[in-house]
Every structure is written in C-alpha cells, then in structure tokens.
Amino acid sequence: MPSAAERTRTLVQSTCSGVLLIPGAEGHRPEQLAPEARAVGPDGEIFLLYAADAPPVRAATHAVDDELPVVLELTDVAPVSVPHRIRGRAWVSGWLTCLPGVAEQGRTMLRLEVGEARVDDLWGTAAIDAEEFAAASPDPLHAHETELLQHLAAAHGDRLRELTSLLGERSAGLVPTRDVAPLSLDRFGLRVRFSAGPGDCFDARFDFPEPVREVSELRREMHRLFEAARA
Structure with a gap:
C-alpha cells in the first residue's frame, strides 16, 4: 500500500482543491485562499502561486519575522459519481514566506516550509513529519487517474460489475442492479465502490500482483484483473 507520506505528496501535487488556512483570514472567501x-x-x-494582491500574499508580506504559520488544507473528491464522493483530506502545516521576483508580473510565488502533515483518507489517518514528506514521491499514475477512472465508469461498467465474482463471501446478497463505480486508482491497485444507495455501500480493493510504473503497465494489469473476474 502507499505510505502516508506518498499519499500526502500525491494530494499536494494533484489537482484536488486546496486552500490556505491563515490566522486572521477567516473572513475571506475560499477562492481567495x-x-x-x-x-x-x-x-x-x-x-x-497567487495573484499579487491575494490575501495570503498580503498576510505573508506583513508577517512578523517574515514567517507566517499556515495550514494548507487539501480536499480530494472522486472524479466519478459515487455516494460519499470525498475520498480524503490532508493538512500540511508550516511557515509561509514570499519569494519576490520569481513569478510573472501580477503574480507572487509563496514558499511553504513544511513542518508536519496529516492525512485522513480511504487508507486511514496518519501523521507525517517534514523529512518523510520531503523523501516521498507522488503516485506515478496521479496525473492520469481522473481520465482513467472516468473512462472506466463510462465505457467499462459491465467489466467493473463482473469484479463481483472476485469478492467471495462479500458478494452475498448483491443484486444485478447494484451500482458499481471505480473510486480510486494507484500503482498498487484499483478500489471500487459497490452501492445500492447512499446508506448501503462498501468498497473493495483489487491489488495488482506488482506495483505498476506507467500507464502501459496499468493496462496490462487491468486486462489481467478483468480476465480473472471472467474465469
């Protein structure tokens, strides 16, 4: 399974929504942060990267000793329609400073020195220190995950439904009309959500025999997984 540090790095470097939580900036709209x-x-x-007049830039510019304590809050939402779409959240706390002259005109680059982080996602809750965060790498599939999950949901719903044959005792009571949707995808495997409604759902994880490194290897493992479901 991916480590907590890897999962947090993946969220930071993904396109999931993120806002800076800044002391005294509670009145600003989320899009301003x-x-x-x-x-x-x-x-x-x-x-x-922010607009030069954004609240975080103003706050960092006037911070005492040029260091502003902040928290970067990230919210990961499944890119396909499933019950309970929030897949996880992460909070990266540290100190914010301005980097003048780095960004193009009208923009300002801010630097967040990481102190610690915390993640609460489909794998569980964990704390990460700055060294673990710095040493980790994002999941190699993270840039393609949204497109791949949406393709699976739109074009391969029947193949996803066939995965119920691999659930063993967990498949007891499943009905043919039950909703099945791909929930997450990483180098270690695929997670699918089986649902008969918002209050009646569960996730199943289908691990690959070996972690994949790129999309071509992923296609091969997905083919093997679907063939195993049909066997």
Whole structure:
C-alpha cells in the first residue's frame, strides 16, 4: 500500500482543491485562499502561486519575522459519481514566506516550509513529519487517474460489475442492479465502490500482483484483473 507520506505528496501535487488556512483570514472567501498552482521543491518545500494582491500574499508580506504559520488544507473528491464522493483530506502545516521576483508580473510565488502533515483518507489517518514528506514521491499514475477512472465508469461498467465474482463471501446478497463505480486508482491497485444507495455501500480493493510504473503497465494489469473476474 502507499505510505502516508506518498499519499500526502500525491494530494499536494494533484489537482484536488486546496486552500490556505491563515490566522486572521477567516473572513475571506475560499477562492481567495486557493493557489492558482502548486509545486513541491527538491527539499520538500511547497511553492504556491497567487495573484499579487491575494490575501495570503498580503498576510505573508506583513508577517512578523517574515514567517507566517499556515495550514494548507487539501480536499480530494472522486472524479466519478459515487455516494460519499470525498475520498480524503490532508493538512500540511508550516511557515509561509514570499519569494519576490520569481513569478510573472501580477503574480507572487509563496514558499511553504513544511513542518508536519496529516492525512485522513480511504487508507486511514496518519501523521507525517517534514523529512518523510520531503523523501516521498507522488503516485506515478496521479496525473492520469481522473481520465482513467472516468473512462472506466463510462465505457467499462459491465467489466467493473463482473469484479463481483472476485469478492467471495462479500458478494452475498448483491443484486444485478447494484451500482458499481471505480473510486480510486494507484500503482498498487484499483478500489471500487459497490452501492445500492447512499446508506448501503462498501468498497473493495483489487491489488495488482506488482506495483505498476506507467500507464502501459496499468493496462496490462487491468486486462489481467478483468480476465480473472471472467474465469
């Protein structure tokens, strides 16, 4: 399974929504606190791009000792329609500073020095220290996950439904009309949500024999998984 640090790095470097929680900025709208872009530097620092007049930029500019304590809150929502679409959240806390002259005119780059992080997702809850975060890598499929899950949901619903044959005792009581949707995908496997309604659903994890490194390897493992369901 992916480590907590890897899962957090994946969320930070994905396109999931993120906002900066800043002391004294509670009255601002969420979109004013959301960076236009995020990136992780070689030492684990997080770079956040904002409009030059955005509240986080103003707050960091006037911070005491040029360091502002903040929390980057990330919310991961499934890219397909499923009950309970929020797949997880992560909170990365640290200190914010301005990097003048780095961004194009009208924009300001901010640097978040990571102190610690916490993730609460489909795998569970865990704390991550700055060293673990810096050493981790995002999941190699994260840039393709949305497209792949949406394709599975739109074009391969019948194949997903056939995965019930691999559930063993958990398949007892499943009815043919039960909703099945791909929930998440990473280098270790596929997670599917089986549902008969918002209050009646469960997830099943289908692990690959070996972690995949790229989309071509993923296609091969998905083919093997579907063939196993038909066997």
